[in-house]
Amino acid sequence: MSAPPPAIPPSSFPRGPGGRPTREEAERRHRALLDAAARLFIANGLDGVSLEAIAEEAGVAKRFVYARYRDKGELFTDAVRRLIEQRLSFIGAYEVGPAAVEQGLLAFAGMLEAAATQPEALALYRLIVTELHRFPALNRLFTDKMRLTVLGSVTRVLDVYRARGELRFDDAALTTELFVTLVVQGARGRALLGTPQTADEKHRRTEAAIRLFLDGCRARG
Structure with a gap:
């Protein structure tokens, strides 16, 4: 299995008017988040991974995660x-x-x-x-x-x-x-x-x- 691609720093994501990410970029961030979560959950188990670690792995801000998921369990289910x-x-x-x-x-x-x-x-x-x-x-x-x-x-x-x-x-x-x-x-x-x-x-x-x-x-x- 090939090595995962490096995480993309949040600052490098394209942004639309007002400094917000475009819809396409928001969807790409979300996919990156789910892929990063799946990798970390498989490697370390649910209890061995924090939302902070997932956000860092995905190259997104924590607020991006919390805007979509109430807790780690919801993210876990969606990533699986x-x-x-x-x-x-x-x-x-x-x-x-x-x-x-x-x-x-x-x-x-x-x-x-x-x-x-x-x-x-x-x-x-x-x-x-x-x-x-x-x-x-x-x-x-x-x-x-x-x-x-x-x-x-x-x-x-x-x-x-x-x-x-x-x-x-x-x-x-x-x-x-x-x-x-x-x-x-x-x-x-x-x-x-x-x-x-x-x-x-x-x-x-x-x-x-x-x-x-x-x-x-x-x-x-």
């Missing part, structure tokens, strides 16, 4: 929301290729597994799980993003193969949930525990998961 959206954006853009269902799902599963087991993704997952009890809205946010973005996109991919006549299933929601369980949750669990695996071992596990899934869902001639 933005980070989840950024990390899941790739799945919505995924296009199914011409390969047969087994090869296609194997490639798709490998992409999902890689995204779920990257160090930053694991750190974000740990952070969310740790703070769920304090922020019920975070639970709803995580659940909604998983349901609408991840599960929705997986269903879209599976439906392509069903339309081609390569898969057969009746309950799309259940089938999608089982697919994600097979190819993502086990891999993430092993990564969280630090279980050592070679690339070949990972590939063999993913292949086995896809074969197991297809044993129940492959269309029969």
